Amino acid sequence: MTEQxxxxxxxxxxxxxTYARTIGDAVPTARILMVEAGPVIPxxxxxxTQNMTDEERAAAQLLTQGPDEGLERAQALSDIAEGLDPSLEFRHTILPGLFFLDPRPALEDGEVGLxxxxxxxxxxxxxxxxxxxxxxxxxSERTPFIPTAELDAALDHAxxxxxxxxxxxxxxGLAEAIRAAQAEEFDGPGLTPVGFMPAAYRWEDGRLRFSGTGMILGDIEETVPGFELRAQTLAKRVIVEDGVAVGAALEDRVSGETYEVRAHHVVVxxxxxxxxxxxxxxxxxxxxLAHxxxxxxxxxAFGALTDDFAPxxxxxxxxxxxxxxxxxxxxxxMQGGILPLMNSPYRLAVAGQEGAERLTVFAWYGAKDIQYCDRIEFSETETDFYGMPKMTIHYSRTEKDLxxxxxxxxxxxxxxxxxxxxxxxxxxxxxxSSLHYHGTVRMGAVDDGTSVCDQHLKVWGVDNLYVGGNGVIPTATATNPTLTIVALAWRAANQIALQLNERVGTAATAAR
Incomplete structure (x- = not known):
């Protein structure tokens, strides 16, 4: 029998x-299947991973490296593209637990690639x-066609x-002294005032713990009996019939078996x-799509605090x-960040170094000049490690970007x-390096060919098909996107939950 x-x-x-948790909270009787191409993490x-011991974290990182699964860091670093500096910062932010799309891209004239x-x-x-x-x-980072109050409510929930x-x-303390100094330098009319970075963590028994995906899912297995998370399961394609998404073709990456699951709503x-x-x-x-x-x-850059800011x-x-x-x-x-490493929530290998207590990271992030030509090209004939259409990135910088x-x-x-x-x-x-890739399934106010989905993340022209993640953000941003994408997924999930409840009510009425 086909699974439904x-x-x-x-x-x-x-x-x-966020989709799973929101729909499950609203419709506890829902049957929700979440599939993940990668393995279960112990x-x-x-x-x-920052909540784990060093040994556990290293093992988890090796498991989540996709085609590089099991490769030690030194081996993976050996194939970094010429000109990329495998520095300490690069290793910490890019390599552990991740894998490169293509560290040696073939670039066309005028391209810089990713x-x-x-x-x-x-x-x-x-x-x-x-x-x-x-x-x-x-x-202007905010999505202009979502009403202000609605977006703020979604961000609150996120x-x-x-x-x-x-x-x-x-x-x-020191944090305020640094903030005040930066405010003197950068605050001004029309500018958002300098403040402190909101962060997703908590303290338990005197220990700092990062919020992971588990924080979002919570106790969903107990509250939604129909929820299942199926690992090592690759979605090969969404099944679309007469303009309606009705399920997906899935591959068990352990056995190699391919099978279909039918669904009333499909979310990618x-x-x-x-x-x-x-x-x-x-x-x-x-x-x-993909533009x-x-x-x-x-x-x-790294720097050091002066005596006036000695911790x-x-x-x-x-x-x-x-x-x-x-x-x-x-x-x-653009967005600037100033973080003394002694206050960093990450466990970095700087403790004990001379002057470590004054080491500080100064990081600035700038919005990209968005272009239609910056895109992912998918091959009709070649495939990647997972057997999916091979990706080639085309990416360039404008004068404004420079x-x-x-x-x-x-x-x-x-x-x-x-x-x-x-x-x-x-x-x-x-x-x-930022790991924040936007625009590839971008939202739009109307279906005019410049977007992939509507404000509730439903794909234009295909009923019951939704998307989520960084790719839906349609604006040029410098801000870290996680809060935004969780907020947008929450809004979309509420729409699906509403439809599920309406369907259940209709079925109950028909049964009577």
């Missing part, structure tokens, strides 16, 4: 998990590796799902690169990460000069 569910969710990361389902474009494959998706920063989008902690201004949350890949493989190819690809630029001079709150943020504004389309990059470097110097000095000149991270 109410909702089939492809991808187990933050967006897919330990608490969906837990962040040679560091990376993905994760395992239960929890990128939600077990992410950096926990949760700023709200500002000004903060609850992720367990986001926020700090008022003014703060205390594979990530910003693989979600359009699944749609392409399914024959769902609206004109904007308007963009990620924000990332410029960073020992301040009475510091041990539970405050103290990450200072210079938010995005239309007049300054100006943004230069301003990012200048602002990194300015932010460092206010509280200390740089150890080296700010450098632009390799394309793809």
């Amino acid at each position: 569910v109410d909702v089939l969710i492809i991808g187990s990361g933050p967006s897919g998990s 330990g608490i389902r969906g837990d962040h 040679p560091a474009a990376s993905m994760a494959s395992g239960v929890g998706g990128m939600g077990i590796h992410w950096g926990i920063s949760c700023p709200r989008p500002s000004q 903060e609850q799902l992720l367990g986001v902690r926020k700090w008022d201004v003014p703060g205390t 949350c594979a990530d910003g690169l693989r979600t359009p890949q699944v749609l392409f493989a399914s024959g769902v190819r609206p004109p904007a 308007y690809l963009n990620e924000h630029f990332q410029v960073s 020992e001079r301040f009475d510091n709150d041990p539970e405050h990460v103290g990450y200072v943020i210079v938010p995005f504004s239309d007049e300054r389309p 100006q943004t990059i230069e301003q990012l470097k200048q602002n990194a110097r300015r932010s460092a000069d206010r509280v200390g000095g740089l150890a080296a000149e700010p450098e632009l991270a390799a394309g793809g």
Whole structure:
């Protein structure tokens, strides 16, 4: 017999998990199947790797490296594209638990590519590796066709799902001293004021714990008996009949068996690169699919605090990460971050080094000039490691982008000069390093060929087919996207839940 569910969710990361949790809370009798191409990670389902022991985290990272599963870091680094610096920062932010799309891309004239474009494959998706920063989008970063009150309510709910902690201004201790200095440098008319980075973590028994995908899913197995998370299961294509998504063809990656699951609603949350890949493989190819690809630029440098900001001079709150943020504004389309490593929630290999208590990261992120020509090209004949259409990224920079990059470097110097000095000149991270790939299944207000889905993430022209993840963001942003994509998935999931309840009510009426 063909398996039948109410909702089939492809991808187990933050967006897919938000769909599952929201629909399950609203319709506890729903049959929800979530499939994940990667393996189960030992330990608490969906837990962040930073909550694990060093040994557990290393094992989890090796499991989620897709085609590089089991490869030690030194082996994986041996194939990094020429010109990419396998520095400590690069290793920590790109390599562990991730795998490269193509570290040696063949570039056409004028292209710079995204040679560091990376993905994760395992239960929890990128939600077990992410950096926990949760700023709200500002000004033109916000989706203009979603009413302000509606988007704010969704962002409020996303903060609850992720367990986001926020700090008022003014703060205390060293964090406030750095914030005040940055505010003197960067605040001004029309600019969002300097503050503290909201972050998704909590303290348990004196130990800091990161929010992972498991934080979103919660106790869904107990409250929704019909929920199932099926790992090592690849979605080969969505089945579309007469303009309606009715299920998907799935592959058991252990046995190699291919089978179909029928569903009343299909949701694709594979990530910003693989979600359009699944749609392409399914024959769902609206004109904007995989176009308007963009990620924000990332410029960073290490520095040290001056004597005026020596940590020992301040009475510091041990539970405050103290990450200072210079938010995005239309007049300054970039976001700055200043984080003393002694306050970093990540366990970095700097403890014990001379001057470690004053080491600080100055990181700035800039919005990309969005272009239709920046895109993913899918092959009709060649396939990737998973047997899906092979991807080739076409990506270039405009004159506006070059100006943004230069301003990012200048602002990194300015932010460092206010509280200390740089150890080296700010450098632009390799394309793809941010891991935030937007626009490939972008939202739109109307179906005019420039978007893939509507404001509730339903794919244009195909009933009962929804998407999620970074790829749905239609605007140029510098802000970290996780809070936004969880908010957007929550809005979309509520629409599906409403339809499920209406269907159940209709069936009950007919039965009477």
